[in-house]
Amino acid sequence: MHEHEITREIxxxxxxxxxxxxxxxxxxxxxxxxxxxxxxxxKYRKGRPAGRFNKLPQRFLKVLGIMMTHATLRKNYxxxxxxxxxxxxGFVVLFIGTCIIAxxxxxxxxxxxxxxxxxxYIVFSLFMDVFGVLxxxxxxxxxxxxxxxxxxxxxxxxxxxxxxxxxxxxxxxxKIFLWLLLFIAVTGFIIEAARIAADGFxxxxxxxxxxxxxxxxLKSTGQLNAIHMATWWVHGIAVLIFVAYIPYSKAxxxxxxxxxxxxxxxxxxxxxxxxxxxxxxxxxxxYVKLEDFTWKELLDFDACTKCGRCHYVCPARTAGAPLSPRxxxxxxxxxxxxxxxxxxxxxxxxxxxxxxxxxxxxxxxLPETLWSCTTCMAxxxxxxxxxxxxxxxxxxxxxxxxxxxxxxxxxDALANIGDYGNSFGKPERMRAKWTKDLDxxxxxxxxxxxxxxxxxxxxxxxxxxxxxxTRKVATILHRAGVDFGLLYEDERNAGNDVRRVGEEGxxxxxxxxxxxxxxxxxxxxxxxxxxxxxxTIKNEYPDFGxxxxxxxxxxxxxxxxxxxxxxxxxxxxxxxxxxxDPCYLGRYNGITEPPREIIRALGMELVEMPRNRSxxxxxxxxxxxxxxxxxxLKERPSENRIKEAxxxxxxxxxxxxxxxxxxxxxxxxxxxxxxxxxxxxDIIELIEEAMEGAEVTAEA
Amino acid sequence: xxxIVPIKQVPDLVEELEVDSSGKALDKEWLKFRINEFDDHxxxxxxxxxxxxxxxxxxxxxxxxxxxxALYTAAAKGADKLIKVTGVDAELDNHKAAxxxxxxxxxMDYDLILTGVxxxxxxxxxxxxxxxxxxxxxxxxxxxxxxxxxxxxTVQKEFSGGIVGEYEVDLPAVLGIQAxxxxxRYVPVAKVRRAMRSAEIExxxxxxxxxxxxxxxxxxFKPETGGGAEFLTGSVDEIAAKIVELxxxxx
Numbered sequence: 001m002h003e004h005e006i007t008r009e010i011x012x013x014x015x016x017x018x019x020x021x022x023x024x025x026x027x028x029x030x031x032x033x034x035x036x037x038x039x040x041x042x043k044y045r046k047g048r049p050a051g052r053f054n055k056l057p058q059r060f061l062k063v064l065g066i067m068m069t070h071a072t073l074r075k076n077y078x079x080x081x082x083x084x085x086x087x088x089x090g091f092v093v094l095f096i097g098t099c100i101i102a103x104x105x106x107x108x109x110x111x112x113x114x115x116x117x118x119x120x121y122i123v124f125s126l127f128m129d130v131f132g133v134l135x136x137x138x139x140x141x142x143x144x145x146x147x148x149x150x151x152x153x154x155x156x157x158x159x160x161x162x163x164x165x166x167x168x169x170x171x172x173x174x175k176i177f178l179w180l181l182l183f184i185a186v187t188g189f190i191i192e193a194a195r196i197a198a199d200g201f202x203x204x205x206x207x208x209x210x211x212x213x214x215x216x217x218l219k220s221t222g223q224l225n226a227i228h229m230a231t232w233w234v235h236g237i238a239v240l241i242f243v244a245y246i247p248y249s250k251a252x253x254x255x256x257x258x259x260x261x262x263x264x265x266x267x268x269x270x271x272x273x274x275x276x277x278x279x280x281x282x283x284x285x286x287y288v289k290l291e292d293f294t295w296k297e298l299l300d301f302d303a304c305t306k307c308g309r310c311h312y313v314c315p316a317r318t319a320g321a322p323l324s325p326r327x328x329x330x331x332x333x334x335x336x337x338x339x340x341x342x343x344x345x346x347x348x349x350x351x352x353x354x355x356x357x358x359x360x361x362x363x364x365x366l367p368e369t370l371w372s373c374t375t376c377m378a379x380x381x382x383x384x385x386x387x388x389x390x391x392x393x394x395x396x397x398x399x400x401x402x403x404x405x406x407x408x409x410x411x412d413a414l415a416n417i418g419d420y421g422n423s424f425g426k427p428e429r430m431r432a433k434w435t436k437d438l439d440x441x442x443x444x445x446x447x448x449x450x451x452x453x454x455x456x457x458x459x460x461x462x463x464x465x466x467x468x469x470t471r472k473v474a475t476i477l478h479r480a481g482v483d484f485g486l487l488y489e490d491e492r493n494a495g496n497d498v499r500r501v502g503e504e505g506x507x508x509x510x511x512x513x514x515x516x517x518x519x520x521x522x523x524x525x526x527x528x529x530x531x532x533x534x535x536t537i538k539n540e541y542p543d544f545g546x547x548x549x550x551x552x553x554x555x556x557x558x559x560x561x562x563x564x565x566x567x568x569x570x571x572x573x574x575x576x577x578x579x580x581d582p583c584y585l586g587r588y589n590g591i592t593e594p595p596r597e598i599i600r601a602l603g604m605e606l607v608e609m610p611r612n613r614s615x616x617x618x619x620x621x622x623x624x625x626x627x628x629x630x631x632x633l634k635e636r637p638s639e640n641r642i643k644e645a646x647x648x649x650x651x652x653x654x655x656x657x658x659x660x661x662x663x664x665x666x667x668x669x670x671x672x673x674x675x676x677x678x679x680x681x682d683i684i685e686l687i688e689e690a691m692e693g694a695e696v697t698a699e700a
Numbered sequence: 701x702x703x704i705v706p707i708k709q710v711p712d713l714v715e716e717l718e719v720d721s722s723g724k725a726l727d728k729e730w731l732k733f734r735i736n737e738f739d740d741h742x743x744x745x746x747x748x749x750x751x752x753x754x755x756x757x758x759x760x761x762x763x764x765x766x767x768x769x770a771l772y773t774a775a776a777k778g779a780d781k782l783i784k785v786t787g788v789d790a791e792l793d794n795h796k797a798a799x800x801x802x803x804x805x806x807x808m809d810y811d812l813i814l815t816g817v818x819x820x821x822x823x824x825x826x827x828x829x830x831x832x833x834x835x836x837x838x839x840x841x842x843x844x845x846x847x848x849x850x851x852x853x854t855v856q857k858e859f860s861g862g863i864v865g866e867y868e869v870d871l872p873a874v875l876g877i878q879a880x881x882x883x884x885r886y887v888p889v890a891k892v893r894r895a896m897r898s899a900e901i902e903x904x905x906x907x908x909x910x911x912x913x914x915x916x917x918x919x920x921f922k923p924e925t926g927g928g929a930e931f932l933t934g935s936v937d938e939i940a941a942k943i944v945e946l947x948x949x950x951x
Contacts (some may be wrong), residue, residue: 168840275890401886402890408883410883414886503889505891505893508889509889
């Protein structure tokens, strides 16, 4: 070695046999890695097509952007986002650096080329040093966080008691992962420091400032070359262990999650995948075997890092129901691994339910777990790695429906919808009975052309408390000169929640009937007060040949206020209110501002709840939960939400823009003992109060 | 274990019932029909027994309103064979209905016959009894639980006041089912559609001769409402006086 050449020696002072040993170990490690990765790829190949291979460059670049900014990771979690950013980029830079060394030493060398010298070496050194330090800081930050035992990282299950499962494997792997990486990083610096000290502190090594500083600490020890050699081996072996460990542990997310984000498609929640007609005809609707899942769903199961964000936001979990979206994914991973020989040897849980699972929906994921889901989509919204929990849950519910396995209340609701087109079990001709108490008769869009077809929905049509609000909407629109009509008894339940329950055959029937009725009516646009109907008509009916332009009533009302067709007084000015975003309006369809603008137009002081817009908290009624028994819950999600509103202090109105929400929250105010403290109001009631002129609604 | 389940279609009570112009029958024009609820329970119990013991479930119905749909639904739930009995108009006449069913069932191979204890449109509870009589079999009515061991069924019957009686009966037998062990199962729409394509309904014609209940409907009408109530107001003495007067006027 020449004293002053700006470079470093690879395999410094290594006899040949040591180099040979190193390469043998390195290739074995890479072999173990490739075997594990290949087994996983074999597993994904078992899945059905997911149709996600289009626009590959855009997908790749999109995720590159996410990686640069850590947008999904730092959302609501700044500390974690920063720590992970440092670990991630530390890892990437150190990995690239190692690759450059390998490329330089094991390839270019044979062509007489040497890259790592001079300025290039200095830049390289600086980068490796700085990112090495960031890497260590990130790891230590994560260790500190784990030591504080945050709720998200508590792996306790909600569906079975302690003792019936063992997740110490998860905790052990968390420790292995962090400590192994930290060990690799620290030993890397020691090697560098020992080398710098042994070489007598060459000037250019100051570009590795942290290694240089550490070298000063080491220089008095004397045995610098021995320290270098020993640490080099310890470090090298640790790195190679890590490489081999990746596909068998939580480190797998390094490989899987970039792909999972690339192929993620959140729109599968608002537009659920259809059951292929052939499958529906021959086998049934639901997923019953591993091959029924798409490869993206199988990838989802491996993508989970147990960050616990879905576990934290889930309204079912919050309410004490036996559902954690995290555990659905982890249990499916365990099941898929058992069948594919990809079992995680280190990062694993053990369930003591005895014997092998016979059915996925039933044994692997308990029926009560699947039925607890409100399909509010909060889990998908917060998942930083693009997991689509909902398609898995709905497809497993479909398997339960295939077997007729459901509670009586839900069964009655579905039977009613099948027989009468509504969940209330009322005759079809009663659907428009609510119009009887109006002082005008809404047009029949089947008979005369209208501008707007009002798709009323079951709750707004049949629930007596809500009918009153439905009439207010009708009267105000009539007064404002809106040309609208109804389908009368030809309207059916839109099917949004029937579909999410898993009754796909019934859903198809409803969608086909509604589309036929809509097509035979004469109108330009649709509006509805019901976010659930809105979602399925807008996003799912096109798959069945029904393309319609649809608006939520808050959009329509805002437009009328802006046009001056509804004239607002300052009667409600200054009243403190809060607004609840319905899941299917805000999170699903991004309509968060029209209701807020109406509230502001009324002059009220809008105070936001901590969980608002896409982060809104479900009322607990979605996904068919409104047809199921919720008496077993510790605290209904709606009651939790009312408490959140009350925590804002002195709020007069809890404003909603969804018929089901009116039912849910009116009940919740009573059952949580908060009557008189806060009042649930449909936004239409406030418009009515603030409007010019007298009371507009003809009461029953 | 081969089980036969006779079922019947009855008017859907969700719809408003109207009496037709003859004044002796329901106006059927707007009526929907659905399986008699007790028959649905009989079918459920039969399917549960089949799941426990193996064998087949045959569902049999007299031809009538929407009967195909009910049969296909039964097939979708797990019934193995569907039979529609034609050529008999036995409306509200359980003697005729029982004879028609018996004439078809008597040549079949079976261990047990389960049917609804009664139907919402006859409320006479006679069909199981008559069917047993025509087939020369033992019968038990108002059954809420069935266990089969070899050639003997242990049957539970629920009495008023929460007392349960337990009987043993040799098979074959006819049981009038009040309630199945479990709520009749939900059958997804896709399965019913599948059954409509793949299941077959065997049509068998029956001749019941001159069997008849010899009963005729004289008049069908909605209960007449009372004349309403009158609130008496005033002081205690005034009200007492009014009551005395009212009673005197009625004597």
